[in-house]
Amino acid sequence: xxxxxxxxxxxxxxxxxxxxxxxxxxxxxxxxxxxxxxxxxxxxxxxxxxxxxxxxxxxxxxxxxxxxxxxxxxxxxxxxxxxxxxxxxxxxxxxxxxxxxxxxxxxxxxxxxxxxxxxxxxxxxxxxxxxxxxxxxxxxxxxxxxxxxxxxxxxxxxxxxxxxxxxxxxxxxxxxxxxxxxxxxxxxxxxxxxxxxxxxxxxxxxxxxxxxxxxxxxxxxxxxxxxxxxxxxxxxxxxxxxxxxxxxxxxxxxxxxxxxxxxxxxxxxxxxxxxxxxxxxxxxxxxxxxxxxxxxxxxxxxxxxxxxxxxxxxxxxxxxxxxxxxxxxxxxxxxxxxxxxxxxxxxxxxxxxxxxxxxxxxxxxxxxxxxxxxxxxxxxxxxxxxxxxxxxxxxxxxxxxxxxxxxxxxxxxxxxxxxxxxxxxxxxxxxxxxxxxxxxxxxxxxxxxxxxxxxxxxxxxxxxxxxxxxxxxxxxxxxxxxxxxxxxxxxxxxxxxxxxxxxxxxxxxxxxxxxxxxxxxxxxxxxxxxxxxxxxxxxxxxxxxxxxxxxxxxxxxxxxxxxxxxxxxxxxxxxxxxxxxxxxxxxxxxxxxxxxxxxxxxxxxxxxxxxxxxxxxxxxxxxxxxxxxxxxxxxx
Amino acid sequence: xxxxxxxxxxxxxxxxxxxxxxxxxxxxxxxxxxxxxxxxxxxxxxxxxxxxxxxxxxxxxxxxxxxxxxxxxxxxxxxxxxxxxxxxxxxxxxxxxxxxxxxxxxxxxxxxxxxxxxxxxxxxxxxxxxxxxxxxxxxxxxxxxxxxxxxxxxxxxxxxxxxxxxxxxxxxxxxxxxxxxxxxxxxxxxxxxxxxxxxxxxxxxxxxxxxxxxxxxxxxxxxxxxxxxxxxxxxxxxxxxxxxxxxxxxxxxxxxxxxxxxxxxxxxxxxxxxxxxxxxxxxxxx
Numbered sequence: 001x002x003x004x005x006x007x008x009x010x011x012x013x014x015x016x017x018x019x020x021x022x023x024x025x026x027x028x029x030x031x032x033x034x035x036x037x038x039x040x041x042x043x044x045x046x047x048x049x050x051x052x053x054x055x056x057x058x059x060x061x062x063x064x065x066x067x068x069x070x071x072x073x074x075x076x077x078x079x080x081x082x083x084x085x086x087x088x089x090x091x092x093x094x095x096x097x098x099x100x101x102x103x104x105x106x107x108x109x110x111x112x113x114x115x116x117x118x119x120x121x122x123x124x125x126x127x128x129x130x131x132x133x134x135x136x137x138x139x140x141x142x143x144x145x146x147x148x149x150x151x152x153x154x155x156x157x158x159x160x161x162x163x164x165x166x167x168x169x170x171x172x173x174x175x176x177x178x179x180x181x182x183x184x185x186x187x188x189x190x191x192x193x194x195x196x197x198x199x200x201x202x203x204x205x206x207x208x209x210x211x212x213x214x215x216x217x218x219x220x221x222x223x224x225x226x227x228x229x230x231x232x233x234x235x236x237x238x239x240x241x242x243x244x245x246x247x248x249x250x251x252x253x254x255x256x257x258x259x260x261x262x263x264x265x266x267x268x269x270x271x272x273x274x275x276x277x278x279x280x281x282x283x284x285x286x287x288x289x290x291x292x293x294x295x296x297x298x299x300x301x302x303x304x305x306x307x308x309x310x311x312x313x314x315x316x317x318x319x320x321x322x323x324x325x326x327x328x329x330x331x332x333x334x335x336x337x338x339x340x341x342x343x344x345x346x347x348x349x350x351x352x353x354x355x356x357x358x359x360x361x362x363x364x365x366x367x368x369x370x371x372x373x374x375x376x377x378x379x380x381x382x383x384x385x386x387x388x389x390x391x392x393x394x395x396x397x398x399x400x401x402x403x404x405x406x407x408x409x410x411x412x413x414x415x416x417x418x419x420x421x422x423x424x425x426x427x428x429x430x431x432x433x434x435x436x437x438x439x440x441x442x443x444x445x446x447x448x449x450x451x452x453x454x455x456x457x458x459x460x461x462x463x464x465x466x467x468x469x470x471x472x473x474x475x476x477x478x479x480x481x482x483x484x485x486x487x488x489x490x491x492x493x494x495x496x497x498x499x500x501x502x503x504x505x506x507x508x509x510x511x512x513x514x515x516x517x518x519x520x521x522x523x524x525x526x527x528x529x530x531x532x533x534x535x536x537x538x539x540x541x542x543x544x545x546x547x548x549x550x551x552x553x554x555x556x557x558x559x560x561x562x563x564x565x566x567x568x569x570x571x572x573x574x575x576x577x578x579x580x581x582x583x584x585x586x587x588x589x590x591x592x593x594x595x596x597x598x599x600x601x602x603x604x605x606x607x608x609x610x611x612x613x614x615x616x617x618x619x620x621x622x623x624x625x626x627x628x629x630x631x632x633x634x635x636x
Numbered sequence: 637x638x639x640x641x642x643x644x645x646x647x648x649x650x651x652x653x654x655x656x657x658x659x660x661x662x663x664x665x666x667x668x669x670x671x672x673x674x675x676x677x678x679x680x681x682x683x684x685x686x687x688x689x690x691x692x693x694x695x696x697x698x699x700x701x702x703x704x705x706x707x708x709x710x711x712x713x714x715x716x717x718x719x720x721x722x723x724x725x726x727x728x729x730x731x732x733x734x735x736x737x738x739x740x741x742x743x744x745x746x747x748x749x750x751x752x753x754x755x756x757x758x759x760x761x762x763x764x765x766x767x768x769x770x771x772x773x774x775x776x777x778x779x780x781x782x783x784x785x786x787x788x789x790x791x792x793x794x795x796x797x798x799x800x801x802x803x804x805x806x807x808x809x810x811x812x813x814x815x816x817x818x819x820x821x822x823x824x825x826x827x828x829x830x831x832x833x834x835x836x837x838x839x840x841x842x843x844x845x846x847x848x849x850x851x852x853x854x855x856x857x858x859x860x861x862x863x864x865x866x867x868x869x870x871x872x873x874x875x876x877x878x879x880x881x882x883x884x885x886x887x888x889x890x891x892x893x894x895x896x897x898x899x900x901x902x903x904x905x906x907x908x909x910x911x912x913x914x915x916x917x918x919x920x921x922x
Contacts, residue, residue, distance in 0.1 A: 408743070430733065431726035440722060444779075447770050450922060452915045455770055456763075456908065463762035470733050470755055474740030474748075479694060540720050547710070547727065554706060558699045568691045572744040573833055582693070582743070597748045600756070 003045040004054070004119055004180055007129070011038055011173035019166035028144045031165055032493075035137035038172060042133025046126050054121040055182070055245075061118060068189045069106055073099060075196060079222060086211070091219040098226040105233045106185065113242050120182035120245055123523035127375060128179040128305060131382045134504075135297045136172045138497035142390050143168065143289040145493030149397050150287060157205045164204060168293065171197040175298050179305060182244050184232045187306075191228060191270070194299050195221035201290035202283050213282030220279045224269025231262035244309055252313045254633035260313045261630055263306060264323050264364075265623070271303030271356045273330045275616035275623075280353060284345040288393030291345060296352045296385040301378055304356060307363040308374055312527070315366030318633060322626035326619050327360030328457045333615040335464040340606040342599070344392045344402040347468060348385065351428065354461065355381045355435075361454055362442050368524045369445035369535055373438050375520055376512065380434030383508055384427035387501040391421040394494050404471075405598060408478035414490060418476055420502045425476075427505040429462075429469050432544035432551075434509045441535050471599045478597070481583060509548060513541055638717075645716045646709055653848025654678045656855075660885055667889050678848070682841045690837030693742045698839045700738030705842055707731030708849045715856050718782025721769045728853060732758055735846070739831035750830025754818035756896045760903035761805035764798075765857070767911040771798040772860065774918060781856075785863040790873075792861045797914030799861050803880055804906050808899070809854040810881075811847070812888035815899045855881065 014034040021027045058064060076099030083092030143165065151159050171194060178190035195218065203214035236242060238259075239250060250256055272280035283295045294300070307314070307323065314320030331354045338350035355377065362374035396402040398413050410418045427433045439462060446454045508515070521532045571578040576585035579592055587593040658675040665672025674680070692698055708731040714724040736758070739751030769779065775794040776784040784791060792799050808815045819830035827833075832843055855877045862873035 431723075431730050436726060440726070443722075443766070443770060444773070447774055450919050452912065452919050455915070456767065456911050459763040459766040459770070459911070460904070460908070462766065463759045466729065466733070466762065467755055467759040470736055471752065473733075474737060474751060474755075477700075477737050477741040478743045479696070479741060480743055537720070540723050543710075543714065543719070543723060543727075547707070547730070550706065554703060555699070558702070562695055562699070565695055567695070568689065569695070570691045570693060572693050572742065573828065574745060575828065595745050597743065597745060600752050 003041065003048050004121065005058075007038075007041050007045050007133075008173055008176045008180060010034075010041060011169040011176070014038075015166045015169035015173065018169060019162050022162055024161070027162060027165065028493075031140055031144050034169065035140040038140075038169075039134055039137040042129055042137075046130060049121045050123070050126050053123070055117040055119065057115060057118045061115065065106065065185070068186065069103065072189060072192070073103065075192060079196075079218070082218075083215075086215060088215040088219060091215065091222050094219065094222040094226050098222065098229050101226075101233060102185070102188070102229045105229075105236060113236060113240060115183050115242050117243060117245060118183040118186060119180055121180065122526065123519050124305075124308065124375065125179055127379060127519060128301070129176060131301065131379065132172060132175045132179070132298050135382060135386050135501070136175070136293060138500055139289050139293045139297070139386060139390065140165070140168055140172075142292075142393075142494055142497040143287075145491035145495075146287065146289055146393055146397075148491055148493070149488065153397070153400075154205070157207075160204065164201070164287070164289075167197050167200045168289070171201075171294065171299070175302065178302055184235065184242050184244060184247070187244065188225070188228050188232055191266075191302065192222075192225050194294070194302060195225060195270075198283065198290075198294050198299060201294065202286045204286055204290070207285070209282075210285050213279070213285055216282050217279035220269050220276050224266040224276070227262040227269070228266035231259040231266065234259035234262070248309060248312050252317055254630075257313065257317055257319050257633060258630055260310055261319045261322075261626060263310060264314075264319060267303040267306040267310075268323070268326060268360070269303070270306075271300045271360065272353055273303075273326050273357060273360060274333065274353075274612075274619040277330070277334070277353055277612070277615075281346070281349050284343075284349050288345070288389055288396070291348075292386045292389035292393070296348065296389055297382040300352065300356055301382060304359045304363060304374070304378060307360055308371065308378075311363050311366045311371060314364040318629040319626065320364045320366055322622055322629070323364035324361050324451070324454060325622045327357040327364060328454050329615055329619050329622070330354065330357030331361065331461050332357075332457045332464075333611050335461040335468075336606045337608045337611050339464055339468045340601045340603045340608060341468075342404050342601060344395070344404055344407070344472075345389070347404070347472065348388055348392065351465075351468075352381075352385055354465070355385075358439070358442060358458070358461075362445065365446060365449055365451060365454070367445055367449050368528050368530050368533060369448055370442065371524060371527075372516070372520050372535060373441035373445050375523070376434065376441060376515070377438040379508065379515070380427070380438055383501065383505050384424055384433075384435060387427070387498065387505055388421065388424040390494070390498050390501065391417060391424055394490065394498065395421065397494070398488050398490065404475050407472075408475045408480035408597070409482045409485075410476050411479040412482040413485065416495070417490065417498075420498050422473065422476060423502045423505055425469050425473050427509070429465050432509065432547040433505070434512060437509075437512060437536065437544070444535060475599060481581070506548070506552075510545060641717060642713050645713050649712045649716065649852045650845050650848040653851040654682070654845075656851050656881065657848060660881070663882070663885050664889060667885070678844070682844050685841035685844065686838055688837040690839055692836075692839075693744060693834045697738050697741040697834065700734045700741060701835070701839050701842050701846070704731045704734035704738065705846045705849075707734065708846050708853070712849045712853055715781060715853060718780060718785075720779045721772060721781050721784070721860070722766075722779050724781075724853075725765055725769055728850075729758070729762070731846075735843075736831070738835075742834040744834050746828040746833040747831055749827045750818050750833065753827075753896060754831050756900060757808050757815065757818055760815075760900045761808040763904065764801045764805045764907040764911070767907060767915070768795075768798050768802050768857065768861075771795045771911075771915060771918075774915065781860055784860055785865075785870075787864055788866075790862050790864040790869050794918060795861065795914055797910040801906050801910040802857060802861070803883070805903055806854055806858065806880060806884055807887060808903070809857075810851060810884050812884050814887075814891040814894040815903075816888075817893055817896055817899070 076095045079095040080092040174190045174193035181187045199214045199218040203210050269276045334350045334354035341347045359377045362370040572582045574585040584592050584594050657678045662672040711724045711728040736751050736754050739747045773779050776787050819832045858880050859873045862876045863870045
């Protein structure tokens with residue numbers, strides 16, 4: 001049994017064991033152990049296969065296919081039952097169409113199709129499994145700490161921790177399977193498992209809202225799965241192949257764009273682009289580890305991963321233009337909506353949507369430069385966003401709220417947590433961190449390929465982005481006075497993964513020239529048969545590394561000045577006489593008035609309901625135009 | 637050699653910026669029928685500020701100003717040595733964000749309002765600045781300023797729309813009416829001193845010096861559009877910079893401060909229209 005198979009199957013075994021173990025202490029130890037094993041195995045498998053890549057098939061694939069078919073039927077049956085029982089009939093309809101379709105296909109047509117390589121490991125796979133394995137195991141470790149206090153703070157939720165951990169590891173297994181598989185039916189199976197895991201995790205708290213949101217996620221993603229199935233069937237029937245690698249080698253023409261379009265729609269649902277975004281926004285009711293793992297770092301990346309794989313068919317084709325348009329609309333509108341949000345997790349959710357939109361744009365523009373930017377964005381976004389979600393989770397634990405308006409006391413509550421979230425936010429948009437580099441590359445890639453409107457969209461989106469992140473940062477550096485405060489332990493299981501991820505954010509930024517040289521360029525060379533290109537020059541890279549070093553060194557150098565500062569500290573200027581506590585002043589007739597400082601939310605301009613309505617409308621029209629273009633292309 | 641150039645830029649740029657600020661004050665005064673201060677007044681002001689006691693509201697808010705100065709200086713060095721204009725813009729954004737964070741970190745009401753307004757100003761002009769850099773790359777084939785001004789044709793020939801947009805947002809960058817709602821340079825401010833309310837003495841002096849660098853950076857952006865290989869265009873570029881600066885002074889004196897709603901809407905509208913039209917027309921010729 002080789003490394004890759006173990007990597008896929010081990011989390012499955014771990015999941016089963018964790019589900020059965022009910023004792024808290026034993027289970028926590030097991031989770032930490034399993035997480036460590038997963039991380040180590042990821043590293044081993046990467047080292048083993050990175051240099052030359054790998055591609056093979058299993059001996060008894062017939063058996064595997066039969067097992068998968070049975071499991072698919074069981075899952076579909078369960079989903080149909082769930083839909084009917086909870087009166088969410090649409091999901092039952094989707095599942096009822098999807099399952100027979102793929103079953104018919106597998107039982108009749110699939111027999112004649114040779115699968116040469118059902119597992120393929122290339123450089124892109126390496127990037128994905130590192131993200132899944134390293135970030136995933138850190139998040140599982142964090143969950144141990146998180147769950148220690150979660151049910152104490154929320155006594156109204158039923159405790160199902162074994163279930164939660166089991167689903168997390170099941171999800172990891174499915175994600176590994178998804179990115180390692182080359183057989184489209186296997187990818188599809190893993191895709192559906194991740195959908196199901198997402199449904200289970202969102203519904204964890206069993207509140208009315210959680211139930212509705214979990215069904216919304218299930219419905220939209222099963223609908224996407226239906227599109228995926230249609231795509232597979234069309235490809236299998238017409239092009240007689242089940243392999244992703246074979247598919248992407250076919251020359252683009254109007255006929256193949258039809259199944260590609262279906263696959264892209266599936267990817268857009270998984271990555272929650274407009275008009276399919278509501279499920280991701282609703283998923284924020286889930287406990288924070290699932291938001292970090294599924295809904296920012298990994299599962300939603302599966303959608304953009306698929307689009308990256310399909311990029312040879314995008315670019316200047318009609319499908320490429322449509323997907324670019326959808327990505328652009330999502331990026332622009334979600335960046336603007338994030339300005340009006342004050343719930344920390346909602347801001348992170350809209351930011352995730354926007355950045356996924358950007359990755360979608362890069363992948364669908366399809367040039368070597370834009371794909372370079374796309375993969376870099378995948379890496380840096382996963383790393384920064386999971387750090388942010390974990391930090392917000394711990395902040396919620398410490399101060400009892402995840403509203404940005406309440407985070408001005410954070411510096412007094414926990415200096416370390418403040419530092420971690422500052423690194424996370426900086427990593428999302430500031431020079432010289434990774435996301436900025438990726439956006440830079442993206443802008444250059446778009447203008448090089450004459451995508452004028454997309455460049456303008458990025459310019460506006462970047463402006464909106466800097467506004468909402470900086471105002472959040474502003475709250476964190478406010479250092480407001482702390483009133484009565486109940487101290488909560490910052491568990492080591494919470495802090496260690498956050499700390500590790502903060503290090504990864506900084507290190508990955510320093511290491512990005514190496515990532516480019518040893519991972520991205522060889523991958524792009526394989527896919528496009530082009531020579532290496534330089535997107536960001538060496539002198540620029542040196543200046544950026546200098547900036548990063550200075551960002552670390554300068555604040556540290558201020559510490560001696562801070563410690564022996566002999567400055568006279570005076571009260572804040574309030575235009576009325578400050579009462580002395582820096583929070584209130586003597587107003588008219590000597591009355592004491594409180595000062596409250598709130599951020600701007602610009603709800604008149606960027607209200608989510610209004611913008612989402614227009615965004616959904618425009619993107620639905622765009623997708624409709626795509627269908628018309630496809631039919632037109634076929635008719636020619 | 638490189639070290640000498642860097643040191644030269646670091647020392648000379650604020651002197652030029654300060655001088656320009658002084659000239660601004662004299663011309664403004666004459667427009668208002670006053671005598672005006674001596675041209676070197678900004679330098680006298682900074683020297684006076686450095687001698688004053690620096691009081692603070694907490695121990696940390698001044699360090700953001702030092703960080704801001706560092707990155708603004710870095711931006712100036714990158715720009716004036718012909719470096720990558722997009723990297724310079726990102727470094728400038730970093731410096732400006734530290735300035736904004738300084739305003740937040742004092743937790744003081746007028747400072748807080750000023751910081752939000754400053755951030756709003758940044759959001760208003762950022763798209764135009766990015767589009768200007770992209771436009772320059774599109775026509776001149778490089779992001780590096782030394783290459784942009786080393787071509788045969790000045791960029792403004794191909795980018796008239798974007799140039800006009802740049803002049804529009806220059807008012808934001810030079811902190812002039814009608815778009816100076818974050819801090820009061822001239823003492824006519826409804827949020828007291830806005831983002832600089834809680835700074836005094838040495839820190840206020842550093843803020844002043846940072847703004848001198850920013851004047852040079854803003855005018856360099858204008859310069860880059862007009863200069864090219866021939867010396868005539870370089871001379872012309874200096875003239876255009878002077879005219880643009882004079883235009884900003886006129887606008888400053890002619891208009892009252894507008895609200896942030898107008899600032900944001902007008903800046904974004906102008907950016908979108910001029911940016912898209914200019915670039916689309918260019919893309920047809922490519």
